[in-house]
Amino acid sequence: MNKNSSNMMALAPNTSNKRETVCIFGTGDFGRALGHKMIQSGYPVVYGSRSTQISNLIPKDAEVLSHAEAAQKAAIIIIAIQRQHYNFLTPLAEVLRGKVLVDISNNLKLNQYPESNAEYLAQLLPGSKVVKAFNTVSAWALQSGTLDASRQVFVCGDDVEAKQMVMNIVRALGLTPLDKGSLLAAQEIENYPLQLFPMWRFPIFLSLGLTAFFFLYCVALDIIYTYIYENNNFSFFIAITIPNRVCPVMALVLLALVYVPGIFAAIIQLYRGTKYRRFPDWLDKWMLCRKQLGLIALAFASLHAVFTLVTPMRAFVSWRTGKGIISQALNNKTEPLDHTNAWLSDSYLALGILGFFLFVLLGITSLPSVSNNVNWREFRFVQSKLGYLALILCTAHTLVYGGKWFLSPSAYKWYLPNIYILSLIVPCAVLVVKFVLIFPCIDKPLTQIRQGWERNPKYSE
Amino acid sequence: MNKNSSNMMALAPNTSNKRETVCIFGTGDFGRALGHKMIQSGYPVVYGSRSTQISNLIPKDAEVLSHAEAAQKAAIIIIAIQRQHYNFLTPLAEVLRGKVLVDISNNLKLNQYPESNAEYLAQLLPGSKVVKAFNTVSAWALQSGTLDASRQVFVCGDDVEAKQMVMNIVRALGLTPLDKGSLLAAQEIENYPLQLFPMWRFPIFLSLGLTAFFFLYCVALDIIYTYIYENNNFSFFIAITIPNRVCPVMALVLLALVYVPGIFAAIIQLYRGTKYRRFPDWLDKWMLCRKQLGLIALAFASLHAVFTLVTPMRAFVSWRTGKGIISQALNNKTEPLDHTNAWLSDSYLALGILGFFLFVLLGITSLPSVSNNVNWREFRFVQSKLGYLALILCTAHTLVYGGKWFLSPSAYKWYLPNIYILSLIVPCAVLVVKFVLIFPCIDKPLTQIRQGWERNPKYSE
């Protein structure tokens, strides 16, 4: 509804005059964009400005008055000026007493000032009711009506009624207010629009680094080695063959890395005999980006799936298949079905399909709207039980696929192992340690520790 | 929780008697369905009716009284009668003074009356507190307990306490109240249940039209032409071959059309030197349905992917492959690997896979629950940067695929170009213009204009 109805509003402005007047201090970009939108939604708008010259920048239906006059006309005043000019408001303190002041400012850097702009405004004008709002909305989006991104407007403030008034305006503009509590939340709200995927950075850089390493490793072994020693030019392997070796390796390694911090945490807790001491910082950070690691692993797994499925469409593969069949035909013989090979080929495909299926299921349950609909017990069941099952299936898929090459010397070009052998190290280690951890003699004390029990509780008097 | 718990309620009615009595005026379908549900949730229900005969339509545990008597028993009165009969309530004004009246009515057409039903009710009974609610819920769904669709109930009203009381009832019925602000929102709420995908209409009709055109174009060139001039009956191409030509063309054209309005907007703003003048209506509308266009493009791209992946399973393709191999075998020769062909085939597959992957990523971020969790900056990054990257990859995929046929005369049956040549026009134009627009000498003034700068600011005195 939000979307459509506000869109309709944008096209057919509601000219009802029943809404209360809103005052806007400042005729900058955001002040004008907000004024436009408010007039479209039926609010009478008064601008407070130093120069009362009517600029054609300002929406036609808006009045422009001096700050004091404008403030007197409305119960809600939107402060669309920059923080460094806030102190010019102090002489107006009397006029602004009891009014609702809406701070919409943003900073240029995270935590730029010791206190948030809204708290600073509240300190300057203790008689007014300051509400933080609208800072997460883009002026350009307001102006063009294309609010495709989040329509959520975070609102916070100490006065419940003032907050309600601002939230009603937010709703009338076709946006969704989200109460974030008292004015102490303003700092967080001001930092919010400055973020660019903060939790994704480390997982993405890690993935890029690992991908580059594995890619070059494969280029060396599969293209350069072949070119030097077998004089075959397989440079076109760069397009599909090598990406389809790197993707499954990345998917498996990253999926295993999701479960590593949980295992470290268990070991640390068992060693310390308590859960009431903080983990080392690197472990804390690692735990916090597990979801992101898992989703990147899923992306690699999906790419691997598609790269594998297009195999029969590749010119190289058709040529190779044709060559095999022709050589059989020219030799006048038909090879019988190799049952072991049929078993192996079908098994690793089936294991991979099931592992990928569980992996996708994990991805779907991590969608915010799905994970909001399950309780903690259900979430743990899916992410822990099904997650480990996916890891087991994917590891088995790799083992069955690579099984026959492990001991073959031709797999060790330049004495280096093939990358799927490298990829198995982390997941196998995780599975072995996890297997040890679920032994009752270890699982029991761990469960007790997680329920608050301590091995050496020391009481000071 | 909502889902399951309310389901449990439906199965095991809560018989607690601690809830306040609710009065329902009107014994029509919705009044009865709502009464049933309220009794199940533990509310004592009193019906106000002209005839106090107890019909077996009315839930067994409900009382039926005259309107005035029923109204006196409850603080909340649900008005389950039609708007044209609202005026019979005016004689009851004294009894209804101070009571909370819940308007649950719907209209048959969008904007049927000048004011919403709830506002009309509030005008008739100025002493009562009117709250709009429940109109978005279906009586049939309430009755059968199968509220699979949205459990959201939009609530609006001018009295905060009255709204709270109604929202508590909504919650007790296992539904989720959504505060939409003051009673002015009632019009919008009354229009909501009448909509049938309003933002999807134009994109869907456009897609259907284009699809029909491209389909017939392909049938003419691939089936009819071949039948006439080469005497081959390839009518079965209708099932997969031709859909798999139309789908990628549609996906590419629609994806490009998503980015066209943004380019038009930039050109218009550069020409006008200001962002403070409205775009032409067609551009506004086009901008508002970009998300829908993109999602339909994604649907076509997905179909293209699946249609391509089933290729090796088609009887025709197996036959053609077999024929090629047999003819080689019969001629006693094995063709060597064509490296150029291997490069081309692998490149366009890899480009297509990566383009499709980014496309799916864009689709996932446009899910409401995901886009609500990213801020404006992150959303712009994904939709603009990744979106253009997807467009570039998909265009390159088509170029590499079709490359060798561009200059071949056999590709121009009846002097008409193949459809993938047609499909490249819009995306190439978009990419070229966008490339020009990111030149610093053009990008700088555009950024300034979007930040509120104007080339010719005219001040009137």
Next chain:
Amino acid sequence: MNKNSSNMMALAPNTSNKRETVCIFGTGDFGRALGHKMIQSGYPVVYGSRSTQISNLIPKDAEVLSHAEAAQKAAIIIIAIQRQHYNFLTPLAEVLRGKVLVDISNNLKLNQYPESNAEYLAQLLPGSKVVKAFNTVSAWALQSGTLDASRQVFVCGDDVEAKQMVMNIVRALGLTPLDKGSLLAAQEIENYPLQLFPMWRFPIFLSLGLTAFFFLYCVALDIIYTYIYENNNFSFFIAITIPNRVCPVMALVLLALVYVPGIFAAIIQLYRGTKYRRFPDWLDKWMLCRKQLGLIALAFASLHAVFTLVTPMRAFVSWRTGKGIISQALNNKTEPLDHTNAWLSDSYLALGILGFFLFVLLGITSLPSVSNNVNWREFRFVQSKLGYLALILCTAHTLVYGGKWFLSPSAYKWYLPNIYILSLIVPCAVLVVKFVLIFPCIDKPLTQIRQGWERNPKYSE
């Protein structure tokens, strides 16, 4: 935002001292975990405990006092003790008068006590304002900061202001409060964390049972029969061939079972001539798990799609294809294209692809965040119209695929039909009955009944 910002908090504790003091009664696991988190978020915390010895379990910055002293220091008291010890609070009734008591307790079983713990607490201390909150959050998750699961905290209570205070604390901890209404909702909130996919149980057991049956049926006919009568060992069919027979059958049967209860409901209503009588219990339950049945059907359909797409990669299939081509080559002949076969093969693939596409679309619209954005009319359109279209396409896909074998005696090993013949029974029955139900002479009275009309309305005087 929630995620990231609260994570940042976890890493960089806010040391602001402006927040009001919170008192926690009880130093058990959850009390300590909550205290840790509150101190991190800037709340001064006072513990009320029988022994005021300072244990190192308790967060360093917290004070520990006797219950009465601690309660006097704060307006909000979190009761982190078990229900069986609530009665020890009665002597403190005077101290607790007017205070906000937050009940965070959980039970071990669904509906363990006649009244919820929060209501029991409110009865014991009628002078205090009891709010239920935090019980859906895990202590372990609070402690480790890894709140990947739902950040929703259900809050209910009879005092609006007390609820607001608690909701502000919830927000300050980086969680999302969800107002569930009055204290009557406490029972439901206490049951919530104990559930483990209650609505999924029946559909999952049903699917497992049917899958096992169809799997064994296939093993008998495809492996054992072939081994006995044709002396061929196809045991490797267990990995892919047979799963890829069972999955489509399960998908089709479960999809049809989604539409069976709606048809039963229509027949029952037509027979009874009213919608105001409850359906039998089994039908109610069946209707409530339709969404789950549909999603499991979609899972099977997805597996079927992937199993089918890997076909050309299987060693067995390559061998069979090669054998066919070689035998043609050795016989020096090329078979001409079989047009009927090309038509059939392309048609069933195309039907399957379109059916699967619609099926995925249904799955996407059943995501909570998507279905919250469509109104009832739109939801019905998608789930009913598109759902039946998907069922028709999938049934047609199976019919075209199996068509040629229906009458062939070789399809009836041991006189048993092939499973795709079994799989067609339910969907065909559903489609035939639905086809009858949309005849105007039947559809009209049904629509009237669903709008509240009754065939035999009996009025008692």
